[in-house]
Amino acid sequence: MKFEVTILGSSSATPVFNRNPTAQLLNCKDKFYLIDCGEGTQQQLIRFGLKASKIDVAFISHLHGDHYFGLVGLLSTMNLNGRIKPFQIFAPAALMEILEIQFRYSETNLRFEIDFCPITADEPRIIFQNQDMTVETIILNHRIPCTGFKFTEKKRLRKxxxxxxxxxxxxxxxxxxxxxxxxxxxxxxxxxxxEEYTIDSDEPKSYCYCSDTMADGSYLDSIRNCTMLYHEATFMDDMIERANVTHHTTALQAGRVAKDVGAGKLLIGHFSSRYKTLLPLLEEAQGVFANTELALEGITFTV
Amino acid sequence: MKFEVTILGSSSATPVFNRNPTAQLLNCKDKFYLIDCGEGTQQQLIRFGLKASKIDVAFISHLHGDHYFGLVGLLSTMNLNGRIKPFQIFAPAALMEILEIQFRYSETNLRFEIDFCPITADEPRIIFQNQDMTVETIILNHRIPCTGFKFTEKKRLRKxxxxxxxxxxxxxxxxxxxxxxxxxxxxxxxxxxxEEYTIDSDEPKSYCYCSDTMADGSYLDSIRNCTMLYHEATFMDDMIERANVTHHTTALQAGRVAKDVGAGKLLIGHFSSRYKTLLPLLEEAQGVFANTELALEGITFTV
Incomplete structure (x- = not known):
């Protein structure tokens, strides 16, 4: 069963060094889910040969532009390409207002329905379920309301x-x-x-996505024992004061989070534009949590 | 004296084949003016080694997303990069509302002032002047209000x-x-x-930018005898019915416009995603107006 994530953007606020703002594409049993959607996400999909038409759901963590500026363009393109099946969006309520005003002034009448589901950053909630997967919010600590997402496979039948x-x-x-x-x-x-003729199936795998947050420990219970953890690591630890002021995480802290919660694997991303090369960030995280990788554009990680 | 335009995007509504949505950077005497700003414009500026910080004015032709979705991200990046000098925007009034709602929900307080100058598509007007250049609107005929822009050098001193x-x-x-x-x-x-010791300076050069429009002749007086004309050419002429329905122009029509107004040179752009190769569009326009070139990403044309 496919359960994998492709990185479409690894940059923090500003795009540099060929790094694009945050977006990821989750493939669970050949159903496709977009996680955040920074500017240029539709171009990244094309670049990596991924079909926007196959995506039916988007999860947007918060309303800083580097996590959603690409959504209105992606929806416009889907419309021009003849989409008629609904598109579901989980995001802070104001995003619908932001989309609507732009469709109104461009006199765009979407041919497909947007099923908009507002999410709040007050407490963890199950916001989505289908036969393959459950999605739960993770309450992060950023400058504005921000939720991560925990994607958990449904328990499979006995073998x-x-x-x-x-x-x-x-x-x-x-x-x-x-x-x-x-x-x-x-x-x-x-x-x-x-019990004589079957054994239990494997434990369901889970992917936790922690976009912008301080690593303050408040959300650790939500991500404990996940199979794969994506965690932002905007700065190196020598910039920890800057990380605290801007409510971001350092690579060292991301490694500690992965270790504390017993994650199977850690991906780090959302790199500050001050870092041209990323190896020092990787090494800093690996110093605490060996099974760490850089969440680089175009790479697909199997959960 | 520098008077040149660099193409940042040549695609119509949807980005394909490495073509980005519309944006151009005009350099007049080393002052930089942005003309339209489709999604990914800030990435294109980086790609071509152009500094966003040097741009002080943007002219937005209309509120279809492929002409402005990149502006909010560009402004956000300027802010994060420490811009403090004002940025002037000429655009339909609603664009300010679209920008403000996004800055509000992201709790972004710009450190620089946006000098927003609403433009209307009712009659041609001079909207901008400095010592180098005058900018006048061109009233185009698109599905929503849309203006082109005529950039004219100031008359130089006698030689x-x-x-x-x-x-x-x-x-x-x-x-x-x-x-x-x-x-x-x-x-x-x-x-x-x-008169014995001087001669008149060269006639001021002019660059006319005609983004989305039907080639209905209504705006020809505004662009007559321009030095260089950029005109959209979304379709080949065998798609003229589609061009009429969508209020766009064919390559043949763009060539005719250039010929009718006595333009010095024609650039065509805003190519439909149905065209993977663009040579047929170029040849169609050149059949009517020989001095035509494709407005391709990264190319700088001297006016």
């Missing part, structure tokens, strides 16, 4: 022990019921105890 | 005939008065008639 079932001449039409955890009585009178 | 002045032993300190067209009486009693 059947095919060899044992074949040996005992159990027909494959019973496998599905066994996967669902049922004990079975067969027509010949035999009783199959589920 | 002094240096060889003749040296031969007649006229000291260089008198040249400036002669350039201004004055007759002079020298201390030795000689009278210098201006």
């Amino acid at each position: 059947v022990l095919v060899e044992k079932l074949e040996k005992d001449n159990v027909a494959p039409e019973y496998y599905q019921l066994l996967k669902k955890g049922m004990d079975l009585t067969l027509p010949d009178g035999r009783v199959l105890m589920n | 002094v005939l240096v060889e003749k002045l040296e031969k007649d032993n006229v000291a260089p300190e008198y040249y400036q008065l002669l350039k201004k067209g004055m007759d002079l009486t020298l201390p030795d009693g000689r009278v210098l008639m201006n």
Whole structure:
């Protein structure tokens, strides 16, 4: 089952050194979810051969421009390209006002419906569910209301022990019921105890996305034991005062967060324009949490 | 004297084939003016080594997103980069509302002043003047109110005939008065008639920018005899019905406009995403008006 994220932007507020503002594309079972949408996201999608038409949902963490300026252009392009299926947006309420005013003055009548779902940054909530995945907000601590997102796979069905079932001449039409955890009585009178013929499926994987925030520990419970953690790391730790003033995180702090919550892997991003090369940030985070990678444009990470 | 324009975007509504939405940078005597500002303009400026900090004025033709979605990001970046000098914007009035709502929700307090000058698309008006240049609106015919812009150099001073002045032993300190067209009486009693020692300067050059419009002839008087004409050419002429419906121009029509008004040179741009290669559009325009070029990203044209 596919559960992977492609980085579309790794820059903080201003785009430099070929780094674009924040955006990521999550692929869960070939359904596509956009996470934040900085300016130029539609160009990045084209650059990496990803189809905007396949995206049906966007999650916007907060209303600093480097996290949403690209959304109105992306929606306009979807409209011009003939989209008719609805597009769902989870974002702070004001974003709809920002979109509407721009569509109004351009006399744009979208041919598709925007299903706008306002989110608040007061307490963690499940905001989205389908058969594949659950999405929960993470309450971050930034200068304006800001939520991260925890994407968790749905628990999969139990795994059947095919060899044992074949040996005992159990027909494959019973496998599905066994996967669902049922004990079975067969027509010949035999009783199959589920626990003898199945094992539990793998633990659901989870991807936590922590865009702009201070690393103040307030949100650690929301991201504990996640399989993969994306955490902003705007500065090196020698800039920690600047990080505190601007409500951002240092690479060292991001590493500590990953370690504290027992994350499986850490991706760092949202790099300040002051850093031309990123290796020092990576090394700083890796000093605390070895399994760290840079969230660089174009790279796809499997959760 | 520098009078040149660098193309930052050549695409119509949707960005494809590495073509970005419309934006141009005009350099008149090393002062920089932005003409339209589609999404990704700030990235394009970086790509071509042009400094956003040097731009002090923007002219926005209309409120279709492919002509202004990049402005809010550009202003945000200028702010983050410490800009304090004012930035002047000529645009339809609603653009200020669109900018303000976004600055409000992101709690952005610009450190520099936006000198916003609303323009209307009712009749041609001089909207800007300084010692180098005059800017006049061109009333275009698009689906929503839309103005082009005519940039005209100020008439330069007369040229002094240096060889003749040296031969007649006229000291260089008198040249400036002669350039201004004055007759002079020298201390030795000689009278210098201006017309014997100077000639008229070249005719002021002009650059006309006609973004989205039908080629309906209504604006030809505003662009007559311009030195260089940028005209949109969204479609080939076999798509003329589509051009009419969407209030756009074909390459053939753009060539005819240039010919009709006696332009010195024609640049075509705003190409539809249906055209992967642009040579057919160029050839179609050149068939009517030979001195046509494609307004391609990164190219600087001297007016």
